[in-house]
Amino acid sequence: MRLLIAFALVIGLAGIAYLMGRARAGRMVAAAGAGIGAVHSRPVYHGAYVAVLALTPALLVLAGWGIAGERVIEAQVLGSLPAAERPATPNDAQALMNEVRGLVRQDLPQAFNPLAPKLTPVYEAASSNGDLLAGALAVALLAMGGLWGLSRLRPDFRARNRVESQVRILLLLASAVAILTTFGIVLSLIFESLRFFQMVSPVEFLTGLQWSPQTAIRADQVGSTGAFGAVPLFWGTIFIGAIIAMAVAIPLGLMSAIYLTQYAQPRLRRWLKPILELLAGVPTVVYGFFAALTVAPLVRSLALALGMTDASSDSALAAGLVMGVMIIPFVSSMADDSLAAVPRAMRDGSLAMGATMSETVKKVLVPAALPGIIGGVLLAVSRAIGETMIVVMAAGLAANLTANPFDSVTTVTTQIVALLTGDQEFDSAKTLSAFALGLVLFVMTLILNIYALAVVKRYREAYE
Amino acid sequence: MASMSDSRPPKAERQPTDWTTAAMQRRIAARYRGERNFRRLGAAALVIAAGFLAFLLFTIVRDGASGFLRTEARIDVTFDATTLGVDPAAIAGPNGKAVLARADYPGLLLKAAEQLGPAEGTLSDAAWLDLRAALLADPSLLGKRATLWVPVRSQIDLLAKGKYDLAAPADSRGVSDREVANWRWLDSRGLLRTGFNSAFLTGADSTEPELAGIGGAALGSLLTVLVTIAIAFPLGVLSAVWLEEFAPRGRIADIIELSINNLAAVPSIIFGLLGLAFFLNFAGMPRSAPLVGGITLALMIMPVIVIASRVAIKAVPPSIRDAALGIGASPIQVVFHHVLPLALPGIMTGTIIGVARALGETAPLLLIGMRAFVTDVPQGFTQPATVLPMQVFLWSDDVQRGFVEKTSAAIIVLLVVLIAMNSLAIYLRNRFERRW
Numbered sequence: 001m002r003l004l005i006a007f008a009l010v011i012g013l014a015g016i017a018y019l020m021g022r023a024r025a026g027r028m029v030a031a032a033g034a035g036i037g038a039v040h041s042r043p044v045y046h047g048a049y050v051a052v053l054a055l056t057p058a059l060l061v062l063a064g065w066g067i068a069g070e071r072v073i074e075a076q077v078l079g080s081l082p083a084a085e086r087p088a089t090p091n092d093a094q095a096l097m098n099e100v101r102g103l104v105r106q107d108l109p110q111a112f113n114p115l116a117p118k119l120t121p122v123y124e125a126a127s128s129n130g131d132l133l134a135g136a137l138a139v140a141l142l143a144m145g146g147l148w149g150l151s152r153l154r155p156d157f158r159a160r161n162r163v164e165s166q167v168r169i170l171l172l173l174a175s176a177v178a179i180l181t182t183f184g185i186v187l188s189l190i191f192e193s194l195r196f197f198q199m200v201s202p203v204e205f206l207t208g209l210q211w212s213p214q215t216a217i218r219a220d221q222v223g224s225t226g227a228f229g230a231v232p233l234f235w236g237t238i239f240i241g242a243i244i245a246m247a248v249a250i251p252l253g254l255m256s257a258i259y260l261t262q263y264a265q266p267r268l269r270r271w272l273k274p275i276l277e278l279l280a281g282v283p284t285v286v287y288g289f290f291a292a293l294t295v296a297p298l299v300r301s302l303a304l305a306l307g308m309t310d311a312s313s314d315s316a317l318a319a320g321l322v323m324g325v326m327i328i329p330f331v332s333s334m335a336d337d338s339l340a341a342v343p344r345a346m347r348d349g350s351l352a353m354g355a356t357m358s359e360t361v362k363k364v365l366v367p368a369a370l371p372g373i374i375g376g377v378l379l380a381v382s383r384a385i386g387e388t389m390i391v392v393m394a395a396g397l398a399a400n401l402t403a404n405p406f407d408s409v410t411t412v413t414t415q416i417v418a419l420l421t422g423d424q425e426f427d428s429a430k431t432l433s434a435f436a437l438g439l440v441l442f443v444m445t446l447i448l449n450i451y452a453l454a455v456v457k458r459y460r461e462a463y464e
Numbered sequence: 465m466a467s468m469s470d471s472r473p474p475k476a477e478r479q480p481t482d483w484t485t486a487a488m489q490r491r492i493a494a495r496y497r498g499e500r501n502f503r504r505l506g507a508a509a510l511v512i513a514a515g516f517l518a519f520l521l522f523t524i525v526r527d528g529a530s531g532f533l534r535t536e537a538r539i540d541v542t543f544d545a546t547t548l549g550v551d552p553a554a555i556a557g558p559n560g561k562a563v564l565a566r567a568d569y570p571g572l573l574l575k576a577a578e579q580l581g582p583a584e585g586t587l588s589d590a591a592w593l594d595l596r597a598a599l600l601a602d603p604s605l606l607g608k609r610a611t612l613w614v615p616v617r618s619q620i621d622l623l624a625k626g627k628y629d630l631a632a633p634a635d636s637r638g639v640s641d642r643e644v645a646n647w648r649w650l651d652s653r654g655l656l657r658t659g660f661n662s663a664f665l666t667g668a669d670s671t672e673p674e675l676a677g678i679g680g681a682a683l684g685s686l687l688t689v690l691v692t693i694a695i696a697f698p699l700g701v702l703s704a705v706w707l708e709e710f711a712p713r714g715r716i717a718d719i720i721e722l723s724i725n726n727l728a729a730v731p732s733i734i735f736g737l738l739g740l741a742f743f744l745n746f747a748g749m750p751r752s753a754p755l756v757g758g759i760t761l762a763l764m765i766m767p768v769i770v771i772a773s774r775v776a777i778k779a780v781p782p783s784i785r786d787a788a789l790g791i792g793a794s795p796i797q798v799v800f801h802h803v804l805p806l807a808l809p810g811i812m813t814g815t816i817i818g819v820a821r822a823l824g825e826t827a828p829l830l831l832i833g834m835r836a837f838v839t840d841v842p843q844g845f846t847q848p849a850t851v852l853p854m855q856v857f858l859w860s861d862d863v864q865r866g867f868v869e870k871t872s873a874a875i876i877v878l879l880v881v882l883i884a885m886n887s888l889a890i891y892l893r894n895r896f897e898r899r900w
Contacts, residue, residue, distance in 0.1 A: 164794055288860070356499040386732070
């Protein structure tokens with residue numbers, strides 16, 4: 001909160017700096033007495049130049065404190081303890097700090113660790129001192145930058161060119177956020193996964209057939225060493241996302257696209273396309289609710305009618321079916337694009353030879369558009385295996401290695417959510433395994449995307 | 465063609481196909497049959513897809529419509545100062561309101577409920593809040609008798625809405641004989657009414673279905689989306705400007721373009737892992753806060769905005785740029801004074817679609833703890849909050865039957881908001897987009 005106030009203050013002061021710069025340039029124009037052309041840049045640019053010089057260092061200080069400040073406070077709080085009382089492992093230190101933070105924010109009515117209430121005032125002092133210091137430093141830098149900027153304003157000062165090169169830097173920085181995000185994802189996944197692989201060997205993780213991520217809470221506990229063989233999860237993910245969902249989405253999506261592009265009247269097309277797009281706009285949590293509450297009981301009664309006695313209420317089929325429907329518009333629009341990219345002469349040639357429309361579609365259009373369609377399907381698979389809410393709500397948590405669609409399977413995303421929600425300490429193999437699963441998911445989708453995009457691109461070039 | 469006929473003379477014995485023979489007619493009929501079937505198959509695919517959507521919307525509306533209603537019971541309350549445990553003299557004093565607010569309303573309710581005879585236990589646990597609200601609104605009621613409508617328990621509410629199959633055997637219909645008897649008792653005396661539940665739209669979450677509302681979650685969604693827009697819109701537009709107008713063709717531009725295209729396809733839950741590992745665990749930002757949720761979602765939808773903005777910027781004809789440059793504008797002025805205003809409708813459309821996606825997103829927010837049970841309307845950007853889709857998820861997990869209709873009702877609200885946003889995007893595109 002204090003940081004937000006400091007932020008608002010800095011923005012306000014920068015506004016004042018802008019007004020001062022502009023007013024000063026205005027006075028220069030008046031003093032020259034030869035109209036606005038007597039000063040190189042318009043007054044707004046002088047104002048903007050001063051504001052940028054004032055704002056940049058101050059914002060950097062505040063942002064730096066906002067991101068790294070918690071580390072500094074933590075070091076101070078833990079450093080205030082006598083060496084003997086200090087928590088032995090980083091794990092315990094984290095737990096203690098979480099309790100202290102909980103007490104300060106009043107989320108926690110009472111702490112378990114007797115040290116925590118003692119550290120609360122230390123934390124509060126360190127936090128308010130740090131905020132004050134950062135705020136003061138930011139304001140001081142702001143004043144210095146602003147004054148220096150003001151001192152440089154002359155009638156022949158090229159303020160506009162300066163401001164424009166600053167704007168160019170800003171544009172470049174905005175673009176760099178995409179790179180930083182990618183780096184952030186890769187680094188945080190790899191960093192946490194490495195910690196996990198120090199406890200569990202990667203070979204076991206990637207090839208083991210047993211998944212039961214319970215780890216012992218006490219050292220003397222029996223039978224809960226935890227097994228981290230993720231093959232059942234990979235299988236469940238592929239079973240639901242790449243097999244069942246695609247069995248629904250590919251025929252329906254492809255046929256919809258063919259009908260819309262080749263048969264439908266323009267008026268019908270105008271109505272049907274937005275309806276398909278509406279399917280894509282429904283939030284996945286709605287699909288999940290629908291899958292769990294409406295589709296799953298139907299699938300279960302179907303299984304019972306087929307004579308299965310142990311039909312699961314959270315079957316792979318229910319989740320996969322609904323996910324398939326969710327993917328239909330995606331497959332349909334990719335197929336639509338690919339079919340539209342086939343040169344019209346091929347279609348017309350086939351029709352002119354006397355082929356019916358269905359023969360043209362089956363023997364000419366689809367074979368010609370096949371690379372594009374396959375690329376689209378791969379993108380759809382990548383989206384399906386990363387989909388979370390439908391499987392969290394409709395698929396189970398039991399890690400079965402089964403090909404029976406009426407049985408319950410679990411997926412990578414379901415497990416990530418199950419492992420990371422609720423109260424866990426952050427250093428157990430159980431929680432860290434979620435990041436290893438995330439890494440696998442990220443790499444899988446990345447490979448699918450890059451490959452699919454390359455296929456689509458090569459196909460487009462072939463017809464251009 | 466001429467050279468072909470030279471090298472391969474036509475065979476003299478080849479007769480033209482006789483299309484009138486039975487075999488040929490059968491062949492043609494079969495081909496046309498195949499054509500009709502294929503066409504029907506295509507139409508069937510569309511019908512199935514649209515039918516699924518219709519079925520989904522139908523079940524949600526069917527289950528959710530009653531979620532906007534609430535059943536209330538009529539009771540006569542005597543606002544007796546001794547039952548309330550307040551001193552009339554203190555109420556007249558300067559802190560009268562505070563004294564009145566702290567009085568023993570649960571006790572008063574207990575006493576008032578006695579008039580319901582066998583059904584005295586059917587009133588909602590929090591019905592005393594209504595008594596307090598009534599007295600605070602009109603302190604002159606103290607010592608007087610008033611008729612009030614207060615909410616009843618969820619089971620009675622569902623019975624009144626006809627949600628239970630009373631013909632089913634007692635052990636499978638999900639409601640006890642006693643509750644049914646209570647409901648019949650109340651209903652036969654005309655003590656029940658079912659009306660619009662305004663608390664559902666304004667209130668926060670609760671463990672009791674009859675008290676739970678989506679107001680808190682809606683405000684949480686609003687705060688989160690404000691953060692998302694404040695970050696994703698400027699970043700996305702500025703990136704698009706740089707990539708389209710200023711990026712030198714080279715390695716840096718390629719890397720940025722590749723990152724954006726890949727980020728657009730990264731599963732949303734991965735952004736949740738980033739938020740958890742970086743914003744919460746490394747930077748120590750508060751859990752469950754709209755601030756962190758908003759930043760995470762902003763990173764997620766930024767590629768959507770960048771891609772849409774690039775398309776819009778690319779569509780502005782070069783003659784506009786040339787004309788502006790020709791009369792002496794600098795490249796930055798060309799972009800900010802001419803190109804961006806012309807591209808704005810397309811940029812806005814892309815932004816609204818991205819924001820609609822952020823509004824419906826749940827998975828990344830699960831990981832940064834926005835599933836907290838929040839019984840209060842969120843107070844600020846750093847306070848614990850929940851969002852609408854998360855409220856849907858939390859309620860769908862609840863075993864109490866009364867939450868089924870609340871979940872569907874919350875979904876209706878969410879869908880209405882999202883459809884309105886998408887329609888706005890389409891309207892903007894049609895109204896303001898210029899074809900050059």
